[in-house]
Amino acid sequence: MDDEVVMYWNWTEFCSTGVRPFAGDSNDLLPCFQEIVLQIPIYTIFATISAYKFGSYTRSVLRDVLQLRLLYLRIGVTIVLAQLPIWKIFVFHHTGVKLYPVDVLVVAAECLMWAVHVGYLLSKRRFGGLSHRSSLCMNVAWLAVVVLDMVWLRTSINYDWWPWSLVTVIFDLIYGLTLIPTGNAVLATTRYPSATEDESLLGNRYTYFHFEMNETHLGHAQDEASYPSRFIFSWVDPLITKGIAGGLKKIEDLFDLPDALNITQLSERLQVCISQTKTLFWALHKGFGREFYLIGILRFTADIAGFAGPLLLGGLLKQQNENDNGETSWSPYLYALGLCATSWLCKH
Known part of the structure; x- marks a missing residue:
């Protein structure tokens, strides 16, 4: 009978301090704990939300110059944030700094997260809501990333690589500044070319119905909202987006009462x-x-x-x-x- 091969997972080989949250003489979170328990899950969630929003937009919008400039500035900041981890790990490798597998995994997750977010921002130039800002769940995930970067900066003060953390936080703050201005946008309707006289009436083409989008009608409140949406009040997002865009002028611009009320x-x-x-x-x-x-x-x-x-x-x-x-x-x-x-x- 062949001998059984037993494999053991050693956290200290994956990262120097394992998953211990605190050092014995300090209340600061250890770098390995931040990378394994905090950064990788948050980066994954933010990348997932960006990918979902990237593929779910169906409404075409026309944005003013201010919104487009803010989006282009945000795209540039995001590209720099995606490249910073690669430059950092390249410099660490050539200066002889010991790298653990978790460091490479965090760099890959961070680069993938910002790369997917760049695609989302590129699509947001012509699609999405009237506001150039992201949805509530994405803003919360982005804020979690910023908080983790600030905690990482606080931890890195005791190490030689603290300037990299400082640069990351600075670009995070620049990203946040682009969310302050409002700008304007309107929904755009898609127009299809009409048939000419020399085209066949029974040709191989589709005929579309043209519906004018009603920007003022929000529908019935909560009628189609799921239980999680009702619990965290995410069904109010269209009303908030409409209010930010300045579309709340009269009582008809609000939600209609549900049938039960x-x-x-x-x-x-x-x-x-x-x-x-x-x-x-x-x-x-x-x-x-x-x-x-x-x-x-x-x-x-x-x-x-x-x-x-x-x-x-x-x-x-x-x-x-x-x-x-x-x-x-x-x-x-x-x-x-x-x-x-x-x-x-x-x-x-």
């Missing part, structure tokens, strides 16, 4: 229930039973959470004063977690 239907439904039961409570029970009781339960839960918030805050401060002697206790974390939960319940 139609005033006429609700009024008729309540009148029928009142005529059948003669009391308001039983009318609400019969016409809006589930919604009526669920709203009451949620309101009661929110009120209880509002009373519990100050109590949990007092307990947290008390635990902080009692644990000044250096002993480790999980009670403050539990109080903080409960305080976050009650704050979330009160706001939702």
Whole structure:
């Protein structure tokens, strides 16, 4: 019988300090922990969002000169950010700096991330929304990348390669400055050439219907929104984009009420229930039973959470004063977690 071959994964060979988050004498995050646990996943998420947005645009837009200049400046900054890791690792290799596999992996992920983002920005010149800025999820992912670059700069102060981190942060800030101006854009309709007299009526061509895009109609609010969209309120993005573009002039520019909140239907439904039961409570029970009781339960839960918030805050401060002697206790974390939960319940 052949001997079994057992393979073990050694984190210290992949990176010098493995996945330990902190050094023994410092509160700074170790470089290996940042690369393995933070940078590679965030870079992957940002590249995935850029690739999805790159291929999902179908609306053609006409942008003004300001928006186009901002996009071209952003493209130039992104190209530099994509090249910086390659230059850095090339210099490190020729100066004799020891490189670990994780360093090469991070450089590849960072270059791929910015390269895909360049393609997205190139497509955004003629396609996308009326705003030259990206969507909310992409802006959040980009902000996470900037925060990681700043943390990396804070860590690299103790090393000789801190100028590379400083240059990266500077270009991140320039990228952020291009998001401040607004500019203007309008939706463009695609026009197809009409047939001439010498063309065959039954030729091998397609006939298109021409629909004029209505920029002012947003549809019904939440009707087609998924549960994650309702939870994080991403269904409001079209309204925010329209407001940034200056398209909110009258009440018709807002969302239409969902069918479930139609005033006429609700009024008729309540009148029928009142005529059948003669009391308001039983009318609400019969016409809006589930919604009526669920709203009451949620309101009661929110009120209880509002009373519990100050109590949990007092307990947290008390635990902080009692644990000044250096002993480790999980009670403050539990109080903080409960305080976050009650704050979330009160706001939702």
